[in-house]
Amino acid sequence: MKETKHAKTYSVGIIGYGVVGKKRHSILKTYKNLKVVAASDINETSLSSLPSNIHKFNSYKNLIKQGKCDIVFISLPNRFAAAATKLALKKGMHVFCEKPPSRSSKELSPIKKLIQGTNLKLKYGFNHRYHSSILKALEIINSKDFGKIVAMRGIYGKSKIISFDQSDWRSKRSEAGGGILLDQGIHMLDLMLFFANERFKKVFSIVKNDFWKHDVEDNAFALMETPSGVVAQLHSSATQWRHKFNLEIILEKGALVFGGLLTGSKSYGDETLTVIESKPDKDKGMPKERTYKFNKDISWVKEIKEFINAIEQDQDIIHGTYEEALLTMKLIEQIYKADKLWAKKYYNS
Numbered sequence: 079m080k081e082t083k084h085a086k087t088y089s090v091g092i093i094g095y096g097v098v099g100k101k102r103h104s105i106l107k108t109y110k111n112l113k114v115v116a117a118s119d120i121n122e123t124s125l126s127s128l129p130s131n132i133h134k135f136n137s138y139k140n141l142i143k144q145g146k147c148d149i150v151f152i153s154l155p156n157r158f159a160a161a162a163t164k165l166a167l168k169k170g171m172h173v174f175c176e177k178p179p180s181r182s183s184k185e186l187s188p189i190k191k192l193i194q195g196t197n198l199k200l201k202y203g204f205n206h207r208y209h210s211s212i213l214k215a216l217e218i219i220n221s222k223d224f225g226k227i228v229a230m231r232g233i234y235g236k237s238k239i240i241s242f243d244q245s246d247w248r249s250k251r252s253e254a255g256g257g258i259l260l261d262q263g264i265h266m267l268d269l270m271l272f273f274a275n276e277r278f279k280k281v282f283s284i285v286k287n288d289f290w291k292h293d294v295e296d297n298a299f300a301l302m303e304t305p306s307g308v309v310a311q312l313h314s315s316a317t318q319w320r321h322k323f324n325l326e327i328i329l330e331k332g333a334l335v336f337g338g339l340l341t342g343s344k345s346y347g348d349e350t351l352t353v354i355e356s357k358p359d360k361d362k363g364m365p366k367e368r369t370y371k372f373n374k375d376i377s378w379v380k381e382i383k384e385f386i387n388a389i390e391q392d393q394d395i396i397h398g399t400y401e402e403a404l405l406t407m408k409l410i411e412q413i414y415k416a417d418k419l420w421a422k423k424y425y426n427s
Contacts, residue, residue, distance in 0.1 A: 086390070089146060089149070090150070090151065091117065091142070091151070092106075093162055094154045095117045095125055096119065096121075098176055116133040116146075120137075138162045142162070149389065155254075156254045156255050163175050171198070173201070174382075175201075178264055182411065186404055190400060197392055199388045201385045201399070204265065204398045207269065209340070209372070219334070223331070225330025227327060233315070233322055235315030235322050236258075236318055249293075249294060260294075268402070276304045278409060282301045295414075296315070296316040333353075334352070334353060335352040354367050
């Protein structure tokens with residue numbers, strides 16, 4: 079939507095002013111009709127760089143109650159995400175909430191009734207969908223030139239559950255709800271659901287916490303199948319010593335291979351997409367390949383743009399909907415519960 083002198087100005091609050099909150103703020107500054115009026119964080123030092131005309135709160139509840147915001151961006155520890163979302167929606171605010179949306183699907187479920195029958199927009203932060211490599215792959219898949227998806231294999235991992243500059247809540251089940259699968263693997267599961275365009279009904283898994291010894295998983299292995307027969311493998315790991323993002327989509331007439339991902343840490347390597355055109359009767363296992371390399375992370379900007387457009391034009395959220403977030407949370411729980419030992423220890427006790 080082109081901005082005019084009559085465009086409505088929206089007051090914005092940022093709940094959780096850490097690395098992610100600050101990154102969101104840097105993008106929001108580029109919108110002339112968005113005015114960040116409030117920010118909250120329990121760490122006062124995080125707020126110290128903000129100008130005096132932005133109200134500062136040490137509690138998300140106080141910001142929502144007193145901040146006079148039309149829109150809020152929430153980047154809080156998992157145990158607060160759903161509660162903050164509910165409180166903001168009840169106050170009539172549009173909400174953008176980072177992943178994961180909650181600690182469990184049960185915690186997320188009550189939110190549905192708060193957006194039904196309203197024009198309030200609720201979007202969850204699954205920014206991987208907006209990476210250039212993902213958008214290019216979607217374009218290729220939608221062209222039907224390579225046929226339907228047959229299978230997917232994904233690895234997403236880092237070397238720790240808790241990075242050197244993070245607090246330890248991610249390692250505690252009561253606060254986080256889960257470990258590496260819920261924290262990082264959720265992105266890969268979201269992409270698999272996105273590309274498959276249907277849910278996974280059949281799920282097998284092995285879930286372990288043997289290495290870091292926390293009460294959340296440090297490795298999760300999943301084998302899944304959709305009703306139409308698309309099979310997907312996932313390894314979500316906190317013992318991936320060289321950080322890795324790799325997804326292979328096998329199609330009827332070729333394959334798409336994602337290698338690396340542009341992130342803030344710059345530790346996942348170059349973002350590339352290799353397109354493989356398969357002709358088994360002619361190429362003898364050495365098919366024609368073309369590799370695209372992407373040099374800029376556009377995902378954060380495009381994600382916010384879609385959210386703001388939905389608010390301004392009163393349109394439906396396209397990606398990161400409540401329904402998609404709930405589906406992904408339920409799939410994560412399926413993976414947890416498919417491992418009988420894990421289920422017995424954490425769900426049946």
